[in-house]
Amino acid sequence: MFNTREAVKNIHWVGGSDRRLALFENLFPVPRGVSYNSFLILDEKTALIDTVDSSIRQQFTDNVKGVLAGRKLDYLVINHMEPDHCASIEDIVLRYPEVKIVGNAKTFQFIRQFYDFDLEGRTVEVKEGDTLPLGEHTLQFVFAPMVHWPEVMMTYEQKEKILFSADAFGTFGALNGNLFADEVRYEREWLDDARRYYSNIVGKYGAQVQAVLKKAAGLEISMICPLHGPIWRRDLDWLLGKYDLWSRYVPEEKAVAIFYGSMYGNTENAAELLASRLSQAGVQNVAMYDVSSTHVSYLISEIFRCSTLVFAAPTYNMGIYPAMHNLLHDMKALGLGCRTAAVLENGSWACASGKLIRQQLAEMKNMTVLEPGLKLASSLKDCQAPELDAMVQAVAQSLQ
Ligand code: FEO
Secondary structure (H helix, E strand, C coil), rough: CCCCCEEEECCCEEEEEEEECCCCCCCCEEECEECCCEEEEECCCEEEEHHHHHHHHHHHHHHHHHHHCCCCCCEEECCCCCCHHHHHHHHHHHHHCCCCCCCHHHHHHHHHHHCCCCCCCCEECCCCCCCCECCEEEEEECCCCCCCCCCCCCEEEEECCEECCCCCCCCCCCCCCCEEEEHHHHHHHCCCHHHHHHHHHHHHHHHHHHHHHHHHHHHCEEECCCCCCCCEEEHHHHHHHHHHHHHCCCCCCEEEEEEECCCHHHHHHHHHHHHHHHHHHCCCEEEEEEEECCCCCHHHHHHHHHHEEEEEEEECCCCCHHHHHHHHHHHHCCEEEEEEEEEEEEEECCHHHHHHHHHHHHCCEEECCCCEEEEEEECCCCHHHHHHHHHHHHHHHCCC
16 A cells, blocks of 8 residues: 655655664664655646655555556656665666656766666756756756756745755654654754764765755755655755754754773773763763764764764774774864864873874864873873862863
8 A cells, every 4th residue: 555645736755764784884883763754746747756765666656556546657856876875776767768857968878887787868967057847836856966966956846836855955864754854853853863974974064065055045845755764845944954054064953072092991991080070060961872883974064063072092913093083084084173182091001092182183174173082001190180170170161
């Protein structure tokens, strides 16, 4: 039985959710699952906007068939060619052999790279700003390269003023019946996953997101339909505001995130003392993460949220404790910067982690490192209380 929702009259959500997937892109934990959104417009011509991951192919094709109710499918618009959205193109082509596939030059390059089905006579190649009339509805194509792949475009439906925004504005998390962001407690229950999705999937491409936000500012938008998660018909400025901050790498909150790695608990103990003293100094917004037991995607997400970061790690094989090294590597790969950082290092002999962490931070944009840091020789000693206090003061002042 098909399971769809009407987003607005004659525009139907025909996607679905996967709650079995453990790792999105085989990288990112999705304990709340993930949804793949697709939309079907019924007009003089019918148009399907994107397809879905292979995991929900059966539900998706049932949904499309159910909404079409015997009509033929005229167009399949491909906004994004990552397989979590394009995996069901061939199914659609086989079921609706007269369908025309709408995409840009790179879309068709990628279809040919991923698949072997015959595109001859099936393609409608569009360029930036081109329009495709369906009857009452008209689709307008807005290119969004590198948000999150080079072929990405968004589709703007002029009658209802809907932006089908590809990955942008999406989130991890399966839908639980509710389709609209205003039907759920988004800020409380979804924002963390939306930030984790943005920061890890699209976070590297802040400049390109800024370019798209400028294009979007020229459109009158009443609804945003991302490829993952709830869709937006209210409070669009709130959502756009988050994307503006994230894509400029501006922290959302004056907050401290303490990331620590610890082999036997000594570095952890120092990190705990630092957090406790920060609280006593009046700092309220503090989060602590064990880098060994927290997936790096959650750490990256917290870096997008927090203004001040503490990196506390032992020296390991003359280098940085591996889980911390992995976090710093990810930060660099995603182009992170514009934060204040403090360093707490440990080493029982030949302590080097502090110097090496500072080197990594120096390679990121606009990182301010608070000095002095705190250096442990195996464990924090009572005589180091003044050094700890100095670090607490420096971190607390950075928040003012
Ligand atoms: Fe949801 Fe870039 O794919």
